């Protein structure tokens with residue numbers, strides 16, 4: 323399989339706090355990679371480096387074989403990277419039709435928003451991608467009144483609507499009902515058919531194991547282990563995580 | 577009745593409707609209490625003459641407040657740009673274009689400094705703009721040495737004087753027409769331009785905005801720059817109206833301008849606001865002093881009633897807001 327995204331020697335500090343330390347990761351086309359690790363391991367920070375929210379303190383990023391310097395979210399989107407963030411990245415007091423297109427509004431040459439078109443497309447996303455059936459939610463609803471699952475739906479629908487090669491999902495099943503979780507997991511599995519890649523972060527190893535091809539374990543900012551699905555059973559993966567949690571180390575050849 | 581109260585328009589425009597009702601009640605009080613003044617044209621002409629000076633800035637400040645920021649330096653930006661405009665107009669013997677260009681560029685530069693202090697240095701806007709408030713006023717004092725600048729000779733009777741402040745059809749002061757036009761334009765930008773959209777998002781949630789690909793720093797900087805520009809514009813209007821610069825010019829604008837924005841219903845917490853509300857806020861705050869005196873109350877009541885208006889209006893908004901969530 324062809325390489326889609328490569329991270330080489332990525333470091334990221336926030337002031338004195340070293341959050342990522344020499345991270346090397348490789349994502350192939352059509353591959354779903356699970357990123358697992360404790361709270362505070364640096365998973366969200368790592369994906370924000372990929373989506374252009376944070377600039378790495380040092381290290382290189384290659385996309386489709388070319389080195390890129392990610393300067394902004396806009397640039398990473400243009401390359402074909404979409405994200406559903408752990409925080410959902412929505413603004414509470416603004417309407418759905420504005421939230422879906424924030425940062426990439428459909429405008430005329432003078433920068434005025436094509437309201438009609440944006441609302442129409444938002445309508446489509448609501449219906450086709452999110453499958454909202456509740457009449458109470460329209461494109462004119464603000465985010466404030468939505469439930470956790472509905473917010474998640476909006477963030478999800480938004481990332482699907484825009485064409486991409488890589489979708490990053492940071493704890494997408496957090497706070498969802500069983501059916502909603504099922505939908506998300508099926509969606510992740512479906513990505514492979516379209517030859518899209520995904521990075522999937524989830525606390526639940528059962529979710530992760532079913533959906534991913536490969537597992538990368540992040541521990542205190544470093545890659546502590548990497549396994550292909552055919553190399554490790556679900557129980558072994560769980561055991562490794564417990565081991566890591568208790569001893570702070572992974573025995574690679576256990 | 578309840579169908580009207582539950583309609584989409586009413587639900588989404590509660591603030592605008594409340595402020596309009598408050599303004600109507602206020603003007604009814606004026607009309608009933610002082611019909612001899614308020615059934616005649618001159619008082620309205622006086623309002624149209626005086627309100628645009630702070631009204632233009634109030635519209636512009638609404639953008640900054642919606643961002644969740646504040647700018648206290650605009651009174652001094654009015655001062656320094658007025659001085660610049662008057663001086664350049666004098667030395668160029670009435671060259672409007674050069675004077676306008678330099679004054680408005682200085683205004684934008686002053687806004688840029690505010691924006692950079694807030695975004696790149698990380699100083700809270702309330703602190704940064706107290707600093708620049710003193711800085712620009714201090715510079716006015718140093719440069720002018722406390723003396724005024726008369727522009728009667730180079731401005732009176734010119735086309736640009738007519739364009740800015742003379743009466744349209746012998747009745748409507750030109751500055752009021754400008755004020756209406758600018759309010760309409762800025763309302764459009766606020767609601768439907770990418771920039772206005774970003775202002776709302778950044779004021780609502782900075783971190784989310786960043787993740788959505790909005791350049792938060794740039795949005796803030798542009799907001800301060802446009803306020804610098806509109807402050808210079810207000811300064812130029814004042815210069816044409818008064819035909820004279822005095823070193824304290826603009827310093828009386830602070831509280832009326834901010835009061836108009838908050839009475840108008842824009843949230844101090846950011847993310848939500850209304851240009852139309854600010855416009856009505858300008859009509860309310862700008863009419864109080866004359867209104868109170870026409871009603872036969874002494875001038876001592878002006879601040880007292882101002883206080884009641886502001887506190888009353890923001891209390892109503894807080895209650896509306898609480899009902900919603």
Ligand SMILES: Nc1ncnc2c1ncn2[C@@H]1O[C@H](COP(=O)(O)OP(=O)(O)O)[C@@H](O)[C@H]1O
Pocket residue numbers: 336339341359360361362363364365366367368
């Ligand atoms: N913007 C930031 N500024 C300072 N520290 C941060 C910032 N973002 C994350 N961190 C810190 O980086 C560490 C990793 O956080 P995060 O990437 O969110 O972990 P995870 O997603 O694996 O739970 C935490 O200690 C967190 O406090």
Ligand SMILES: [Mg+2]
Pocket residue numbers: 365366367408492
């Ligand atoms: Mg996280």
